[in-house]
Amino acid sequence: YTLTLTDANRREIGKKEVRTNEFGSFTSEFVLPSGGLNGEYYLKTKEGSTGIRVEEYKRPTFDIVFAPQEGTYQLGDSLRVKGTVKTYSGMPIREVPVKYTVTRRSYTWLRLFNYDETLLASGSVLPDEAGEFTVPFLLEGEKAANSFFTYQIEATVTNAAGETQTSVTSMAAGSRSLLLSAKIDRLICKENPGCAVFLAVNLTDMPVNVAGEYKLLPIAAANSSAYAGMFASNVETSLSAWQSLPSGAYKLVASAADEQGRKVDYEQEVVLFSIHDTRPPVDAKIWYYPIQTSFDASHPASFLFGTSEKDAYILTDVCSGNRRLESNVWHLS
Known part of the structure; x- marks a missing residue:
C-alpha cells in the first residue's frame, strides 16, 4: 500500500510504502513539519482514510482530581462526591466556580445494553481554602431486579487566565449496593485445603471491608448445614476446618451486609475429596x-x-x- 499524509489544506506532506503482516496490519511513522498548520490531517490509502487532529500543545497549569468513591451505596442514597482543584505545583485554586453536570445511564446487570441518558443535576460550587469542592446529588432511578445505573459527574473549571480543564468520574448504583464473590477452587483436596478469599466490592469495583458468614450445605441434603464459619472480606480465610468433613459436593453459601444493613448473598458449588478416597466424590465419567x-x-x-x-x-x-x-x-x- 501507499500511505499518504495530508495537512489541513489537503496538501501532501508525506508518503510511505507499507506492507501488511500476516495479521493484515502495518505500522509506519511520519514527522510533522514544525511550521505546519493546525487542524485536521488525514492518513490515506486507496482502501480508506482516517483523520487526526493537530493542535498546538499548551501545557496545563492546573488539574481537577476526584476522590475515589468508597463505601457502599444504592438507589435512593444521597452522595457527596469530593474533588480538588490545584496547580501542578500543589497550590489550591480558590474563588473560581466549579461547574458540574450529573448524567445517568441505565443498563442491565449483564452490562450489555445502554437504554438512555438523563441529565439529573447541574450547577456550580466554589472550592474552599484547600481547593476542595463537593458535588451533592441523589442516586435517582427505578429499582429493578435486573438493571443498574451508571452516574457520570463532570466538573469544569476556567481560571483567571482563561485556561479550562475538565475532569470526569463515574459510579454505579442499583438494587444492590455490594457485590460478593469468592476466590476458591472448585475441587478442594482435604489434605491441603488452603484458603479462600471472600471478595466484597461496591459497584465500581472498589474493595469494601465487611464481616460475613458462610455455610457449607451438602448437595444431597441442602437443608442441613455441614459447617458454618465467619469471614472478613478481601483477606484469606483458612479452610483447615474442612479437613474433617466427608468427601462430596457442597453448596457454599456466603452472606454479608453493607453499611446500611442491606444483605447480599453468594453461592458456589465446591467438591471436597481426599487422596485416600477409593472412588470419585461425585458421579463423574472422568x-x-x-x-x-x-x-x-x-x-x-x-x-x-x-x-x-x-x-x-x-x-x-x-x-x-x-x-x-x-x-x-x-x-x-
Whole structure:
C-alpha cells in the first residue's frame, strides 16, 4: 500500500510504502513539519482514510482530581462526591466556580445494553481554602431486579487566565449496593485445603471491608448445614476446618451486609475429596485432579484419576512433544 499524509489544506506532506503482516496490519511513522498548520490531517490509502487532529500543545497549569468513591451505596442514597482543584505545583485554586453536570445511564446487570441518558443535576460550587469542592446529588432511578445505573459527574473549571480543564468520574448504583464473590477452587483436596478469599466490592469495583458468614450445605441434603464459619472480606480465610468433613459436593453459601444493613448473598458449588478416597466424590465419567505437575528425575509428576463407570478400561499415553514415551491400559470399576 501507499500511505499518504495530508495537512489541513489537503496538501501532501508525506508518503510511505507499507506492507501488511500476516495479521493484515502495518505500522509506519511520519514527522510533522514544525511550521505546519493546525487542524485536521488525514492518513490515506486507496482502501480508506482516517483523520487526526493537530493542535498546538499548551501545557496545563492546573488539574481537577476526584476522590475515589468508597463505601457502599444504592438507589435512593444521597452522595457527596469530593474533588480538588490545584496547580501542578500543589497550590489550591480558590474563588473560581466549579461547574458540574450529573448524567445517568441505565443498563442491565449483564452490562450489555445502554437504554438512555438523563441529565439529573447541574450547577456550580466554589472550592474552599484547600481547593476542595463537593458535588451533592441523589442516586435517582427505578429499582429493578435486573438493571443498574451508571452516574457520570463532570466538573469544569476556567481560571483567571482563561485556561479550562475538565475532569470526569463515574459510579454505579442499583438494587444492590455490594457485590460478593469468592476466590476458591472448585475441587478442594482435604489434605491441603488452603484458603479462600471472600471478595466484597461496591459497584465500581472498589474493595469494601465487611464481616460475613458462610455455610457449607451438602448437595444431597441442602437443608442441613455441614459447617458454618465467619469471614472478613478481601483477606484469606483458612479452610483447615474442612479437613474433617466427608468427601462430596457442597453448596457454599456466603452472606454479608453493607453499611446500611442491606444483605447480599453468594453461592458456589465446591467438591471436597481426599487422596485416600477409593472412588470419585461425585458421579463423574472422568475424575481428574493434578497433584504434582512440576517434576524431574527424582520428583515424579502425580495426579488422581477415577471414574464412576463400572468395568471401565482407560487408555493412557505419556508423551514428550510428539514422542510417545509410555502407554498403559487401566481397568477401573
